[in-house]
Amino acid sequence: MSSLDPVLAHIEAQRADHLARLMDYLRHPSISAQDIGIGKVAGLLVEMLERLGMEAEAVPTAGHPMVLGRRTEVPGAPTVLLYGHYDVQPPEPLEEWISPPFEPTLRDGRIYARGAGDNKGQHFAQLLAIESWLAVHGRLPCNVIVLLEGEEEIGSPRIADFVRAHAERLKADLVITADGPLHPSGRPVVTFGVRGVVNFELRVRTGRTDAHSGNHGGTMPNAIWTLVHLLSTMKDPDGRITIDGLHDPILPPGNAERAAAEALPVDVAGYLTEMGLSKLDTPDDRGFHDRLMFHPTLTINGLHGGYGGAGSKTVLPCAAVAKCDIRLVPDMTPEQALDCVRAHVAQAAPEVEVVAQGGMLPSRTPIDSPFTAPIVAAVRAARGEEPYLIPSAGGSLPDYVFTKILGIPAFVVPYANADEANHAPNENIEVALFHAGIRTGAALLDQLGQMRV
Amino acid sequence: MSSLDPVLAHIEAQRADHLARLMDYLRHPSISAQDIGIGKVAGLLVEMLERLGMEAEAVPTAGHPMVLGRRTEVPGAPTVLLYGHYDVQPPEPLEEWISPPFEPTLRDGRIYARGAGDNKGQHFAQLLAIESWLAVHGRLPCNVIVLLEGEEEIGSPRIADFVRAHAERLKADLVITADGPLHPSGRPVVTFGVRGVVNFELRVRTGRTDAHSGNHGGTMPNAIWTLVHLLSTMKDPDGRITIDGLHDPILPPGNAERAAAEALPVDVAGYLTEMGLSKLDTPDDRGFHDRLMFHPTLTINGLHGGYGGAGSKTVLPCAAVAKCDIRLVPDMTPEQALDCVRAHVAQAAPEVEVVAQGGMLPSRTPIDSPFTAPIVAAVRAARGEEPYLIPSAGGSLPDYVFTKILGIPAFVVPYANADEANHAPNENIEVALFHAGIRTGAALLDQLGQMRV
Numbered sequence: 001m002s003s004l005d006p007v008l009a010h011i012e013a014q015r016a017d018h019l020a021r022l023m024d025y026l027r028h029p030s031i032s033a034q035d036i037g038i039g040k041v042a043g044l045l046v047e048m049l050e051r052l053g054m055e056a057e058a059v060p061t062a063g064h065p066m067v068l069g070r071r072t073e074v075p076g077a078p079t080v081l082l083y084g085h086y087d088v089q090p091p092e093p094l095e096e097w098i099s100p101p102f103e104p105t106l107r108d109g110r111i112y113a114r115g116a117g118d119n120k121g122q123h124f125a126q127l128l129a130i131e132s133w134l135a136v137h138g139r140l141p142c143n144v145i146v147l148l149e150g151e152e153e154i155g156s157p158r159i160a161d162f163v164r165a166h167a168e169r170l171k172a173d174l175v176i177t178a179d180g181p182l183h184p185s186g187r188p189v190v191t192f193g194v195r196g197v198v199n200f201e202l203r204v205r206t207g208r209t210d211a212h213s214g215n216h217g218g219t220m221p222n223a224i225w226t227l228v229h230l231l232s233t234m235k236d237p238d239g240r241i242t243i244d245g246l247h248d249p250i251l252p253p254g255n256a257e258r259a260a261a262e263a264l265p266v267d268v269a270g271y272l273t274e275m276g277l278s279k280l281d282t283p284d285d286r287g288f289h290d291r292l293m294f295h296p297t298l299t300i301n302g303l304h305g306g307y308g309g310a311g312s313k314t315v316l317p318c319a320a321v322a323k324c325d326i327r328l329v330p331d332m333t334p335e336q337a338l339d340c341v342r343a344h345v346a347q348a349a350p351e352v353e354v355v356a357q358g359g360m361l362p363s364r365t366p367i368d369s370p371f372t373a374p375i376v377a378a379v380r381a382a383r384g385e386e387p388y389l390i391p392s393a394g395g396s397l398p399d400y401v402f403t404k405i406l407g408i409p410a411f412v413v414p415y416a417n418a419d420e421a422n423h424a425p426n427e428n429i430e431v432a433l434f435h436a437g438i439r440t441g442a443a444l445l446d447q448l449g450q451m452r453v
Numbered sequence: 454m455s456s457l458d459p460v461l462a463h464i465e466a467q468r469a470d471h472l473a474r475l476m477d478y479l480r481h482p483s484i485s486a487q488d489i490g491i492g493k494v495a496g497l498l499v500e501m502l503e504r505l506g507m508e509a510e511a512v513p514t515a516g517h518p519m520v521l522g523r524r525t526e527v528p529g530a531p532t533v534l535l536y537g538h539y540d541v542q543p544p545e546p547l548e549e550w551i552s553p554p555f556e557p558t559l560r561d562g563r564i565y566a567r568g569a570g571d572n573k574g575q576h577f578a579q580l581l582a583i584e585s586w587l588a589v590h591g592r593l594p595c596n597v598i599v600l601l602e603g604e605e606e607i608g609s610p611r612i613a614d615f616v617r618a619h620a621e622r623l624k625a626d627l628v629i630t631a632d633g634p635l636h637p638s639g640r641p642v643v644t645f646g647v648r649g650v651v652n653f654e655l656r657v658r659t660g661r662t663d664a665h666s667g668n669h670g671g672t673m674p675n676a677i678w679t680l681v682h683l684l685s686t687m688k689d690p691d692g693r694i695t696i697d698g699l700h701d702p703i704l705p706p707g708n709a710e711r712a713a714a715e716a717l718p719v720d721v722a723g724y725l726t727e728m729g730l731s732k733l734d735t736p737d738d739r740g741f742h743d744r745l746m747f748h749p750t751l752t753i754n755g756l757h758g759g760y761g762g763a764g765s766k767t768v769l770p771c772a773a774v775a776k777c778d779i780r781l782v783p784d785m786t787p788e789q790a791l792d793c794v795r796a797h798v799a800q801a802a803p804e805v806e807v808v809a810q811g812g813m814l815p816s817r818t819p820i821d822s823p824f825t826a827p828i829v830a831a832v833r834a835a836r837g838e839e840p841y842l843i844p845s846a847g848g849s850l851p852d853y854v855f856t857k858i859l860g861i862p863a864f865v866v867p868y869a870n871a872d873e874a875n876h877a878p879n880e881n882i883e884v885a886l887f888h889a890g891i892r893t894g895a896a897l898l899d900q901l902g903q904m905r906v
Contacts, residue, residue, distance in 0.1 A: 201765075228685055228753070229685060237682045278659075281675065299666040301768050301770070303681075306756065312654075317753070323766070394667045
């Protein structure tokens with residue numbers, strides 16, 4: 001009999017208790033944006049980590065504390081850093097909740113509560129996996145560090161500095177995050193990366209004041225035309241970004257990443273219908289997942305200038321602003337991308353000001369990492385299904401703090417249903433998936449425990 | 454002795470009376486936008502026209518009445534239609550007036566009151582010129598039709614239909630409008646035309662809803678990019694409009710028009726300073742007045758889509774709107790221009806909707822009209838200065854109702870100072886220019902009376 005089987009049996013036996021304890025955990029609000037309940041929940045977690053035999057601490061920061069626990073007693077076994085966050089989104093609009101956000105309610109096989117999926121239900125499952133393993137075996141098969149952030153829902157403003165300052169205590173061989181949803185089909189996924197992002201504004205003022213389009217049309221430059229002509233030099237009509245040097249640092253995806261992207265299911269017709277589109281964006285010669293994973297984008301988030309009210313107004317606008325973001329793929333950086341934008345604008349429209357608004361590095365863990373096989377095996381063991389391997393999400397998360405600052409591979413192994421309604425009213429997690437999450441957590445410990453580093 | 458000299462002497466003798474009567478006229482509000490005092494002022498004008506021996510009438514319309522007077526007793530002499538408007542702009546903001554808008558006040562050689570310059574002071578000068586001529590000679594030297602509109606300040610919505618319906622009663626050989634200001638230098642001007650205009654919106658919706666720029670950047674089309682790329686095909690970076698067929702109907706200005714435009718003073722440095730510009734608009738190879746008189750423009754009046762608040766928002770916008778106007782030169786028409794825009798958009802970005810918002814034909818009376826010489830001579834006689842001849846104003850006014858519907862040449866001979874502050878608080882007319890306007894009106898009657906048609 002394997003080491004895992006009795007743990008899975010224990011988990012099965014504890015279903016009612018695990019569920020009751022999750023519901024109890026979800027009763028405690030911990031709303032970072034509103035500074036509600038943070039200290040209380042951080043304290044509960046430290047107590048729980050201590051009960052798991054960890055040296056545990058709520059490490060103060062300039063913002064909300066980082067909850068840190070360590071149990072590193074297995075020489076030669078890998079150390080896994082389990083990252084999650086104990087803060088939740090504000091629950092508003094309250095009137096749209098069928099049951100109150102902090103009165104967890106079972107309905108239709110789901111637990112409804114703020115944080116059920118994002119992220120309390122998921123990191124709690126990880127902790128229950130550790131607890132279950134200890135209940136059966138008395139010691140863990142690998143070393144575990146738990147890091148639970150209290151500011152993820154407000155943009156993780158302090159995590160990079162925290163990880164830099166505590167790199168020694170966080171020294172691990174890999175990071176696993178249980179957050180986000182499974183594939184909409186219900187299949188489990190393992191995600192290996194995220195795109196980065198850099199935000200900036202293009203601002204132009206061509207005159208002192210808006211003017212009459214008849215009396216000045218032909219003599220006074222138009223701020224919107226300036227932006228239109230500048231932007232049209234930054235991306236061609238076929239959708240290819242034409243900013244010199246922007247693509248230079250891009251590492252083409254490896255064969256394993258390409259193969260994984262191609263293996264993902266594609267339903268373009270369904271996507272078009274869901275989003276109300278008549279066609280996919282340009283360029284036309286890229287596969288669906290290829291577009292989201294392996295290419296930078298230049299998105300105009302907003303463009304505003306001149307008259308926007310009802311009817312017409314014959315005004316010649318003197319000012320306009322375009323807000324833009326560029327999604328970054330490895331090894332682009334926000335600074336490098338912004339430098340290219342600045343150089344392009346200085347040449348094409350020097351009267352336009354580029355205003356940087358921050359960004360985030362991309363992150364991508366190679367699919368052929370030595371940890372991929374054990375993680376996939378763990379998911380298979382816990383779920384009886386093969387996970388989809390997602391080389392990169394389209395969006396941006398601060399995974400780079402692990403891959404670039406700590407220099408270790410990072411994996412996202414989500415436990416929640418695709419319709420978890422995170423950030424929205426009636427957030428929920430399927431009860432069965434919560435239990436499957438505990439099983440997956442235990443299987444991960446088991447698989448990692450069989451490795452030697 | 455000329456017929457004019459005793460009239461000018463009479464006008465000189467009546468200065469105090471004329472000024473007092475203008476101030477009395479300005480005491481009566483006639484605010485078309487607020488429907489205040491219109492009927493009363495129309496009635497006063499009909500009485501005044503009757504005292505000038507005219508068959509006079511306030512002709513009802515679906516809006517405010519048109520005041521019409523005719524005195525056509527001189528066979529063989531030309532008939533001049535004197536156009537003006539008796540409605541005024543709302544006086545708000547009242548707190549910015551030094552003296553109340555409807556309590557005309559003399560200060561620094563000016564009469565301050567709403568309508569002093571725009572347009573009561575100017576058409577009243579024309580009527581006092583007729584009165585003065587009649588006082589001296591008992592009969593007029595030419596035929597006169599007076600048309601005073603009550604809705605000019607709300608965009609003349611009914612004048613085209615009115616002129617069409619009453620073409621017989623309005624049958625004249627030329628139209629003279631005393632409205633607008635002299636040249637900023639103080640020199641008189643005669644203006645021969647206006648650019649037309651057509652307003653339209655370019656609207657695009659690329660999806661059902663705005664989306665996350667990370668999760669959808671690369672797959673979902675961006676409405677703002679669609680407009681940027683479309684607009685960039687409509688005007689090149691050098692400022693030349695690139696809409697097929699748009700320029701086809703353009704009649705190049707004649708030698709007289711070119712010469713007149715070149716004779717106008719130009720102070721580019723002063724213009725740049727006044728407007729806060731670092732340079733003139735493109736294209737670079739056109740003279741200052743050439744730009745405003747002889748070329749169409751394509752102005753983006755406003756462009757709005759996506760996020761416009763503080764900071765950044767990583768949104769991918771599904772909708773955007775550009776409001777545009779095209780200024781038209783002879784013989785472009787709003788319909789023709791719009792047809793070209795529609796054809797261009799249908800080819801370049803069929804997903805974009807073109808929404809027409811109305812327009813106005815251009816109008817241009819040839820500078821070598823047989824009436825130019827007598828008008829210039831009249832200005833010279835009344836003012837002792839040569840007027841600048843302005844082939845076209847940059848803006849748009851419904852002059853076409855005279856040149857295209859009635860088919861007669863139209864001239865604008867303004868009497869007011871350049872700083873009349875029309876449409877603004879502390880509107881005024883210089884007292885000396887009001888009297889000069891009466892003299893000019895009399896000199897025009899004299900000059901036209903010497904013609905035979």
